[in-house]
Amino acid sequence: MARKKSIKKISWLNFALFFLAMIAGIFILQKSIVGATCANTGNCKESLSLKIENGAVATFSGQKITPPQIDLTKTDESRRVLGEAVLTGEKRIYVDLTTQTLTAYQGDVVFLQTKISSGKWFPTPTGEFTIWEKIRATKMSGGQGADYYYLPNVPYVMFFSGSGVAAGRGFSLHGAYWHNNFGHPMSHGCVNMRQVDAQKLYYWVDPSTNGNVTLSTGDNPGTKIIIYGEAP
């Protein structure tokens, strides 16, 4: 009888432990995916899809800005030219937050070196990442009060994930038309680039561009990005 009782106790204990583990698991999952802070918007998914709003007015630092007009039927001239360039070797992108510099290598050759703006109001994550999606343009918004921003037609967006940063959080390299203070932190977590540099990088990085939205796949994997240092 006593043995039966102790077996019952153990099974109840196991059940309780299993139940607690389930709750803890759900909580962690909710925190890391659903409740995690997005790079830009209140709703993380908003900026992850192609969105063109020609004619919309952007807001940044309390100022109204006219975003660049985007015509998806037009082919970028530089895309054709870059396609002809012959570079071989593995592609890697290094972002040095201390010097606010991005350097893109193919093999041992520097493809691009330029000043960027990393996170000012929210830190840019450090670690090793992979580009998982490329979008020709999207909308980014967020902030409150004087920090409110609404930015349609953000060009050449290259989303990255890895090092504990889920894809859905919306961290990316992209062009920025609303400021020209590169070399100094100015973003909400993303890596801001001059539009000309973002365009050049966009058509160079993998996954190789296939339309206005390109997802990385096993056959078309994304370029590695290494982000390191400490923003000033």
Place this chain on the structure above:
Amino acid sequence: MEKRPRIIIAICLVLSIISIGYILSVKGKPQTGKTGYPLPLAIAKPPQEISVGSPDGNWTLTMKEEKNKETISYRFLISNNDDIFNKEIFAKILSSTDALSIPANTFSPDDKYVFLKETGLNGDAYFVLSVSGESISGNIQTLDISGLFAAKYQDYKITDVTGWGGVGLVVINTDKASGGVGPSFWFEVPSGVFVKLSNRLN
């Protein structure tokens, strides 16, 4: 009668030696001015050009620099990608101790304005120009950020003007006049208003 020609010949020889020696000594010496210092050789230097593009790739600002004896002439030209628009928007002659330069983030995000840096013995000065070459406001051709700031804020001094934080907002970093790091400011073009920021934009 025999002695006379000999004496004449001897005098001629001595005079010739002295003349040749004098000519050689003058040729070998560097030319001197009134101060006694060697005069610099006037070497014509070709004009130098530096260009900075706008972040959207639509415009280029070019600085042409020509060094003269004691001055440097600067000319600033703006051109668009198609080379349809090419216009001189600013020119200035400075003493050779001073210099003008184009900062990397010179273009405003809407390509309406550019800012330039003047380095001199009295420190650095920054000013804003209109890309169209027209006046910024009324009859104002250039907005002297440094002069306006010094007149308004005696407690801070400008350490750097880094770029544009928004369409018409120049980013200014300062130090406290009493020592230590000061706040950042916006300089709003064309109103000429300074806005002190709570965050420093390093």
